Amino acid sequence: MRILAIETSCDESSFAILDIEQKDTQTYYTVRAHTIHSQIDIHQEFGGVFPALAKREHQKNLIPLFIKTLKDADMLVEEKRGISEKEKSIIEAGLTHEKELVPLYNTFLENYQLPIFDAITVTTGPGLEPALWVGVNFAKVLARLTGTPLVPVNHMEGHILSVITGGQTEFTLPQIPFPALALLISGGHTELVLMRGWGQYEILGKTLDDAVGEAFDKVARLLSLPYPGGPEVSKKAALAREKNIASEITLPRPMMHTKNYDFSFSGLKTAVLYSVKDKNLTEDQILDLCREFEQAVTDVLLHKTKNALQEYGIETLIIGGGVSANAYIRESFKTLCADSSIQLYVPSKDVTGDNALMIGIVGALTHIKNQATKKALIPLDEIKACGSLIF
Ligand code: KG4
Ligand code: ZN
Numbered sequence: 001m002r003i004l005a006i007e008t009s010c011d012e013s014s015f016a017i018l019d020i021e022q023k024d025t026q027t028y029y030t031v032r033a034h035t036i037h038s039q040i041d042i043h044q045e046f047g048g049v050f051p052a053l054a055k056r057e058h059q060k061n062l063i064p065l066f067i068k069t070l071k072d073a074d075m076l077v078e079e080k081r082g083i084s085e086k087e088k089s090i091i092e093a094g095l096t097h098e099k100e101l102v103p104l105y106n107t108f109l110e111n112y113q114l115p116i117f118d119a120i121t122v123t124t125g126p127g128l129e130p131a132l133w134v135g136v137n138f139a140k141v142l143a144r145l146t147g148t149p150l151v152p153v154n155h156m157e158g159h160i161l162s163v164i165t166g167g168q169t170e171f172t173l174p175q176i177p178f179p180a181l182a183l184l185i186s187g188g189h190t191e192l193v194l195m196r197g198w199g200q201y202e203i204l205g206k207t208l209d210d211a212v213g214e215a216f217d218k219v220a221r222l223l224s225l226p227y228p229g230g231p232e233v234s235k236k237a238a239l240a241r242e243k244n245i246a247s248e249i250t251l252p253r254p255m256m257h258t259k260n261y262d263f264s265f266s267g268l269k270t271a272v273l274y275s276v277k278d279k280n281l282t283e284d285q286i287l288d289l290c291r292e293f294e295q296a297v298t299d300v301l302l303h304k305t306k307n308a309l310q311e312y313g314i315e316t317l318i319i320g321g322g323v324s325a326n327a328y329i330r331e332s333f334k335t336l337c338a339d340s341s342i343q344l345y346v347p348s349k350d351v352t353g354d355n356a357l358m359i360g361i362v363g364a365l366t367h368i369k370n371q372a373t374k375k376a377l378i379p380l381d382e383i384k385a386c387g388s389l390i391f
Pocket of ligand 2: 159186187353354
């Protein structure tokens with residue numbers, strides 16, 4: 001089975017083409033192509049992602065990136081095939097809100113054969129709704145033109161499954177003991193998710209205000225560091241540790257000891273604001289502040305996760321989302337898991353951020369499950385982008 005996956009939930013346009021094989025109840029994945037086009041340069045001057053701009057950039061970039069992806073997968077066939085009136089009307093009707101994509105789509109059809117997939121999968125949420133819609137409508141048009149099933153995918157489920165690639169182009173779905181626990185830490189989400197199986201999720205707790213990545217980004221902005229701030233704050237924190245800078249600043253660990261699995265990071269950000277406001281911090285004090293901020297976030301994440309692991313007798317922990325790229329957080333969780341014989345899965349560095357590969361992994365599993373249970377496809381008209389989609 002060959003799958004096309006599309007991701008446009010934030011500021012990355014991404015495609016993946018995967019071959020999936022089911023043998024003896026095992027699922028084998030082969031990545032034929034995986035492309036990501038980041039818009040970071042464009043959003044940087046605004047200090048964050050600007051939804052209308054993200055939408056425009058996705059419209060501009062999807063077709064060129066799709067062509068590159070097909071080429072990488074040896075699926076690009078040039079053919080001056082022209083475009084029928086019916087095809088033209090499918091494109092126009094499907095992209096009434098993404099008009100800039102219409103001429104590009106038309107040119108693609110005029111010059112290339114339509115690629116055939118067994119299924120197309122696309123992120124329908126959560127994320128920035130205008131950005132999500134570009135991918136969703138791109139996918140719906142392709143599904144209509146080729147008569148291919150379209151499978152909607154939850155972006156956060158993608159971040160969970162991103163851990164199975166091991167940085168390889170061939171991998172299988174691991175057999176892990178359930179229940180397992182997933183800690184999702186991204187720019188928009190911070191969640192502890194109890195997994196009763198692949199695809200069976202129960203949210204134990206989530207942030208009541210800012211997400212971890214958002215807090216990193218806001219702290220970076222307070223320190224006039226470029227967007228995305230996570231890696232910048234983390235670099236400064238690492239430097240503080242390396243230089244063994246004296247620790248002068250103490251920040252709170254919000255909600256660390258509350259008897260639930262919810263989080264709150266906006267108070268931490270405000271505490272950083274008060275440490276910075278009207279003060280002329282030296283470079284060493286800034287390094288100290290970044291280290292203490294990263295430590296406070298890590299302490300809270302570790303504490304809550306440890307409690308959940310114990311309460312539910314869990315043997316496997318999965319960490320996913322953009323913030324899982326953070327070296328200090330990764331190391332801290334490695335130590336926690338090594339000390340308590342928990343198997344830890346983290347995404348390889350190429351898939352910590354937003355990408356279509358993780359969407360393809362989930363989409364394939366969903367499609368296989370739907371086929372096995374003879375579940376009807378969701379009609380194309382009913383597939384919609386939803387910025388606040390939950391599991
Ligand atoms: O998952 P992701 O790529 O997008 C969303 O789905 O939100 O996460 C992006 C977030 C940003 O807030 C970014 O600052 C943060 O991940 N991030 C990091 C690091 N790398 C990315 N935060 C802390 N340390 C990092 N090394
Ligand atoms: Zn994400």
